[in-house]
Amino acid sequence: xVRINENYNKLQASYLFADxxxxxxxFQKANPDTDVIKLGIGDVTRPLPARIVKAMHDAVDDMASSxxxxxxxxxxxxxxxxEAVAKNDYQxxxxxxxxxxxxxxxxxxxxxxxIQEIFSADAKMAIPDPVYPVYLDTNVMAGRxxxxxxxxxxxxxxxDGNMENGFxxxxxxxxxxxxxxxxPNNPTGATATKDQLKTWVDYARENDAxxxxxxxxxxxxxxxxxxxxxxxxxGAREVAIEFRSFSKTAxxxxxxxxxxxVPKECRAFNAxxxxxxxxxxxxxxxxxxxxxxxxxxxxxxxAVYSPEGKKEVQELIAYYLRNARMIRDTMNEIGLACxxxxxxxYIWIETEGSSWDLFxxxxxxxxxxxxxxxxxxxxxxxxxxxxxxxxxxKVEEALKRIKKAFQ
Amino acid sequence: xVRINENYNKLQASYLFADxxxxxxxFQKANPDTDVIKLGIGDVTRPLPARIVKAMHDAVDDMASSxxxxxxxxxxxxxxxxEAVAKNDYQxxxxxxxxxxxxxxxxxxxxxxxIQEIFSADAKMAIPDPVYPVYLDTNVMAGRxxxxxxxxxxxxxxxDGNMENGFxxxxxxxxxxxxxxxxPNNPTGATATKDQLKTWVDYARENDAxxxxxxxxxxxxxxxxxxxxxxxxxGAREVAIEFRSFSKTAxxxxxxxxxxxVPKECRAFNAxxxxxxxxxxxxxxxxxxxxxxxxxxxxxxxAVYSPEGKKEVQELIAYYLRNARMIRDTMNEIGLACxxxxxxxYIWIETEGSSWDLFxxxxxxxxxxxxxxxxxxxxxxxxxxxxxxxxxxKVEEALKRIKKAFQ
Numbered sequence: 001x002v003r004i005n006e007n008y009n010k011l012q013a014s015y016l017f018a019d020x021x022x023x024x025x026x027f028q029k030a031n032p033d034t035d036v037i038k039l040g041i042g043d044v045t046r047p048l049p050a051r052i053v054k055a056m057h058d059a060v061d062d063m064a065s066s067x068x069x070x071x072x073x074x075x076x077x078x079x080x081x082x083e084a085v086a087k088n089d090y091q092x093x094x095x096x097x098x099x100x101x102x103x104x105x106x107x108x109x110x111x112x113x114x115i116q117e118i119f120s121a122d123a124k125m126a127i128p129d130p131v132y133p134v135y136l137d138t139n140v141m142a143g144r145x146x147x148x149x150x151x152x153x154x155x156x157x158x159x160d161g162n163m164e165n166g167f168x169x170x171x172x173x174x175x176x177x178x179x180x181x182x183x184p185n186n187p188t189g190a191t192a193t194k195d196q197l198k199t200w201v202d203y204a205r206e207n208d209a210x211x212x213x214x215x216x217x218x219x220x221x222x223x224x225x226x227x228x229x230x231x232x233x234x235g236a237r238e239v240a241i242e243f244r245s246f247s248k249t250a251x252x253x254x255x256x257x258x259x260x261x262v263p264k265e266c267r268a269f270n271a272x273x274x275x276x277x278x279x280x281x282x283x284x285x286x287x288x289x290x291x292x293x294x295x296x297x298x299x300x301x302x303a304v305y306s307p308e309g310k311k312e313v314q315e316l317i318a319y320y321l322r323n324a325r326m327i328r329d330t331m332n333e334i335g336l337a338c339x340x341x342x343x344x345x346y347i348w349i350e351t352e353g354s355s356w357d358l359f360x361x362x363x364x365x366x367x368x369x370x371x372x373x374x375x376x377x378x379x380x381x382x383x384x385x386x387x388x389x390x391x392x393x394k395v396e397e398a399l400k401r402i403k404k405a406f407q
Numbered sequence: 408x409v410r411i412n413e414n415y416n417k418l419q420a421s422y423l424f425a426d427x428x429x430x431x432x433x434f435q436k437a438n439p440d441t442d443v444i445k446l447g448i449g450d451v452t453r454p455l456p457a458r459i460v461k462a463m464h465d466a467v468d469d470m471a472s473s474x475x476x477x478x479x480x481x482x483x484x485x486x487x488x489x490e491a492v493a494k495n496d497y498q499x500x501x502x503x504x505x506x507x508x509x510x511x512x513x514x515x516x517x518x519x520x521x522i523q524e525i526f527s528a529d530a531k532m533a534i535p536d537p538v539y540p541v542y543l544d545t546n547v548m549a550g551r552x553x554x555x556x557x558x559x560x561x562x563x564x565x566x567d568g569n570m571e572n573g574f575x576x577x578x579x580x581x582x583x584x585x586x587x588x589x590x591p592n593n594p595t596g597a598t599a600t601k602d603q604l605k606t607w608v609d610y611a612r613e614n615d616a617x618x619x620x621x622x623x624x625x626x627x628x629x630x631x632x633x634x635x636x637x638x639x640x641x642g643a644r645e646v647a648i649e650f651r652s653f654s655k656t657a658x659x660x661x662x663x664x665x666x667x668x669v670p671k672e673c674r675a676f677n678a679x680x681x682x683x684x685x686x687x688x689x690x691x692x693x694x695x696x697x698x699x700x701x702x703x704x705x706x707x708x709x710a711v712y713s714p715e716g717k718k719e720v721q722e723l724i725a726y727y728l729r730n731a732r733m734i735r736d737t738m739n740e741i742g743l744a745c746x747x748x749x750x751x752x753y754i755w756i757e758t759e760g761s762s763w764d765l766f767x768x769x770x771x772x773x774x775x776x777x778x779x780x781x782x783x784x785x786x787x788x789x790x791x792x793x794x795x796x797x798x799x800x801k802v803e804e805a806l807k808r809i810k811k812a813f814q
Contacts, residue, residue, distance in 0.1 A: 269409060
C-alpha cells in the first residue's frame, strides 16, 4: 500500500494570506469607492530595466536561429553568468569567491528550500523567529520536527528576534548544526553588522556547524559599514553557504533567476566524523534534480552586470528605498516604533495591541493592506510588516491616509 | 557536528559521459580532419518555432512596461497556460483532466526527481531497467536504497526490459508501491499499447500502488492506436501522475518548461490506511519549494497551442521523426536489430558484443558518437542508443559513414 510522506501532515496550515484576502474583500465590498493600496506582499512592481529587456530580446532572437540556438545548458548555469556574478558581486568587493562556486538557479525560494536535503535527517536546525516560512516548512516536510507545542515545532531551535536585540538573535544555548540567517532581514528589515555576523561565523567554526545565509536583499544596503556578504567575515568560506537573488535587485520576481554560493572549503562531516565537502554534494543535487535556468533568462541576468544595467538597477533600488524611507519617516512621525526601511525594503512596525489590530486599523481606516507579523512566527506577534515595493505615488497616498487615521 | 546526508555517498559515480568525452577527444586528436557527428545526447538542435519566438518577444515587452509587468505569478502556473494544456493535451483528446490538475514547472527532470518526496520513506519503488537515471538516483538520495549488490541497489524492484518483452516489463512478482513508467521510452524508444498500460493501471488499482508516468516524448507518437496519455486508460485518474515537457515537443531544452498532472482523485494512504489525496500534497510542495516559471517562458509555452504554433511544432517533430526513420532503416539494412525510431526520436540498437564495442566501432570507423546502453542500467548492456536530434544533413552523413563501416 503506497503511503504518503506523513511529515506533510505536520505542517501547520497557514490561513494568513487567505485571512488577509477575506478581510480585504469585505472592506472593498463595504467601501467600493476606496482604492485599496497593497503594501503587504514583498513583490516588485516596476518594469524590468531597459538593458535587461534588450538582452532578453537578443537572447530570444538567438533561440530563433540555427547558429544562436541553445539546447540544454550546464545545470550550474552558463559560464558567462557565473563569471559575471563572481567578479561583480564578490571579487570586486574583496570576497574570495570563484565562478565555479556559483550555482545559478530559478529562485532563492527553491534553493533555500532544497539546501536542507544535503544534511542528515537528524541535523539540529536553528531557525530565527520571525522568519521567512520556507526555512521552517521545508524542514518539517523533511521530517526534522516533532509535534507542535505552543505554536512551535519540537526539534527546531528557535532564535528569537525582538526590539531589544534588534532582530539579530543571540547565540543558542543548545548546540545546533545548521543555522539559517537572513540579512537584510525578511520580514523585519533589520540588518546585521560585521561584528554580529562574526559572532555567528565563529560559533559555526567552533561548533562544527554550517550557516545558511540568505542575502536576497543585499542590494538594499546603503550603509557601507554593513556586510553585503557573509564572505566578508574571515573564516566564512569553511562554514557558510550564501543565497542571492535577482528578484528584488533587478525586478526578477516574475522572471526567475537567483544563485547559491557554496565555497569549495565549505564542509560538513560524515558519520565517521570525517570532513566532507558540501560543494560536490550540492553539485550532485543540482545535476540530478535541476536542468539549468532558461538561456534567455540567464542572458537577462548577465545584463544586470553591464554598465547600463548596473546604473538602471541602482535606480530601481533607489526608487524603492525612497518609498521605504518615506514609510519609516511617517511611522516615526506617528510615533510607532520600527526597524528596517533604511537598508531594506521592509519596515517592521511595533503595535500596542496585536498584529491583527493594527492590520485592521490600517485597512479599515486607511484602505492600506499590510502583513500581520504574527504570520512570520510567534515573535512576529505585535508587529506588522509594510513593504516599500509599490509605485511612489501609491505609497505617498497610502501614507497620507495612514497619517490621517492616526490623527 | 553537522552531518551530511550520507545517502549521497551511496550514489554510484557515473563515468559514462566523462568516458564518452575522453574517447571522443582522443579520436578527434588522432583524426583532426574528421567532422565528428554527435548522435548521443537527447538534445534538440533546431531553432524555436517562429510563433513561440514572437510570443516570447511580446512577453519581454510586457515586462518592460508598468502595465504589462508581471511580478510573482501563481506557483502552479498562469491560468492561461494551465487551461491551454488541459484543453489541448487532454480534453480535446478525450481525457478528463482539468486546468487545476496541471502544475507548470521548469522541467520534467525536476518534477520526476522531486515527486518521490510526497511518498513515505519506506515506499517500495519499482524502476525499469534500462532507465533515465534520475528516477533511481533521486530515490537513492532520499534514502530508499541499501547497498549496491552486483550493480543494483538493494531495496529497489527493478523491472527488466529486453528484446523479448519489447522493453515493456512484466508486472513485478514482489508487491510494489510506486511504479515509474516512461512511454515512448527514453532510452529505448519503445512504446506501450493501451492494453499494456491497462495491465499496469489495473495492477496499481488492485495493489494500492501509484504509477509515475513520464510522457515527455508523447508528441512523437504517430501511430493513432498508441496511448498518448496514461489517462486514456480507464481508472488511471485514481492511480497515476503524468509528466509532460515542452523540451522535446517544441525545442524547449534550453528554454525550460514542463508540467505534471495530478488528478484530484489520485490517492495514496496515510499510516492509518486511510486514503489521502496526492493533489494537495504536490500543491503544498510546489507552493513551498517553487516559485513558478518565468512569465516570458510561460507565454512562449502558451504559443505552442496556437494554430500556427501547433503547425510549427508538428513540423519540428516531423523533422526529427524523418531522421529517426532514416536511422532505423539504415540499421535494418545493416542487419542490426533495433526498437524505437517509429514513434520516438530514439533508436535502441542491439549489438553482438558489448555496448562499448559498438560505440567504439561507430566512433573509430564512422566518426559518429552514440550512447552506450550500459549507461542506462544493467539491461542496457549490449545496446547503444542513437538519437534523432540533429540536423537532417548531419544524420544523413553519419548514416552514410556507418553503412560504409559495416560493409
